[in-house]
Amino acid sequence: MLRVMIVDNDLERTKPLKQSLLDTGYEVVAHLKDTVNLDSACCEFRPDIVIIDTDSPSRDTLENICVMTMHDPRPIMMFTHDDDKEQMKLATKAGVCAYVVGSIPNERLRPVIDAAVARFEEFKDLRDALNEANTKLSERKVIERAKGLIMKQRNIDEDEAYTLLRNMAMQKHIRIGKLSEQIIEAAKLLL
């Protein structure tokens, strides 16, 4: 049975990954936050695979363990096997990277990595959706402000101001939000 260790500063995020690994019969020996004790955790739990966020600062700690055991009979390798660069790319793109101990055959390793990639992507989709929602929200605020500026400057009503904005945005082939931002920036200089 493969021993998997999950390291993530957001434990909630990797909870589903942990569950799915457990369900498919892997042993999750540890699930920890990026902690100061990562080094001793590796010694204590002796995982075969460490799953970690690509952008975790603790990766350098794992690098050191890799290099220090490089010439031992059980070397630790970066990512997955050398012959599997595509998978490695996919994983990094999803924000996950795996440190693998020893020569684990690909068919045993693959499901773990696949599960991690799937879970990280799911999370990324959620985060992207949230970002998009936030952008839209702030865009609406910006448009309101620009509209207000135009109304005041030209002494027109809200509908007219919006029509002006929309027409200009269409002419310039940019979003109304973008145009509104520029109007506000310019107003800061000019008014």
Added chain:
Amino acid sequence: MSTYDSTPDMNVKPVIENSNSVNNGRRDFFRTTAAGAFGAATVMGLVPKSISTQAYAAGSDAPEITEVKIGFIPLTDCAPIVVAAEMGFDKKYGIKITPSKEASWAAIRDKTVNGELHAAHVLYGLVYGVQLGIGGQQKDMAVLMTLNHNGQGITLANQLKDKGVKDGHSLKRLLDNENRDFTFAQTFPTGTHAMWLNYWLAANGINPVKDVKTIVVPPPQMVANMRIGNMDGYCVGEPWNARAIYDKVGYTVATSQDIWVDHPEKVLGTTAEFVAKNPNTSRAMIMAILDACRYIEATENRAKVAKLISGKAYVNAPEEVIAGRFIGDYDNGIGKKWKDPNFMKFFEDGKVNFPYLSDGMWFLTQHKRWGLLKADPDYLAVASKINQVKLYSEAASQLGISVPKDVMRTSKLMDGVVWDGKNPAAYAASFKIKA
């Protein structure tokens, strides 16, 4: 306790698109509006003259790609990248540099290797480690220029002060008398801090491989780790040694310039593939950053630069912690204050930036010494391949910066041993204390 408490920004994805925490409101305005609804004439009227008149002459020298993303780690010596981008030195050479804050050296390496970053502020030794496939996949790498000399240090935890440790000799004595494991941290197995720490310990009779335990901790987390007693000492770049004193958890037992005056430190690194495909962009990057290095070197500009890089988007440390050692005002935290003439240097008329082959080779000799390399590589061939002497020389000449004639330089390190790049294999084998 999580170390994140003291470094909250390391949790967020830190690519800097539009940082408002630093004083660049005007430039952002140009970026967002120049191509927008307002006429170019209006905008150009506001562009400082130095930029509009010194536009880079297009032609065969035109950069292949004009927008470059350069990775960095929050350290004082990331200044050349930040200054080149924030103060518009990049524009003079027809490129736009976007600094990208990264969380680890491993991330810097991977993103540079897979092309997500075009180049990076990176540890000298790390680039050589990747070239030789130490601990990961091999990839042909390139060093475009050296970014700085000096300005790193070794910090010991305050409890060692109570035991009378004030230098290497007294540390050795404590190690001999106290029967416990001593732990030291550095920043990356093949990096510069690992080599400074090892060299310093060994010069004091301590074998870094056999006598102590070595761990790796990311620079911004060093202080927090020391506070909870995770280590006895660490080697890292500033401002994280000054920060330990500021936070009253440790003191400086040695600076890196104590180990080697004017040692090479960070470089502007990329892949050989990137240089082959984008020689003009590479040259433009060197020129922009050389220009920035020249600017930073001037003492009168240092306070301004310290303020700029102290922002949350960059080093994220109090300005006062960066500013002192940045101009050579040192305080070791146990009563010694001095003006260090060998503080962090970025230019010195180009002497800092020239990619001396002997500098690159030195890291290989230490990789061999500490067992990261099993056999002697072809030292000179590797360094000649990685260090882009020709490209650098072209860039420097265009800026009227002198280029040294010899690709080797001679240095005497703290133990009196001289390194001149002439017989690397013999030099690597000459050390009594090794892996």
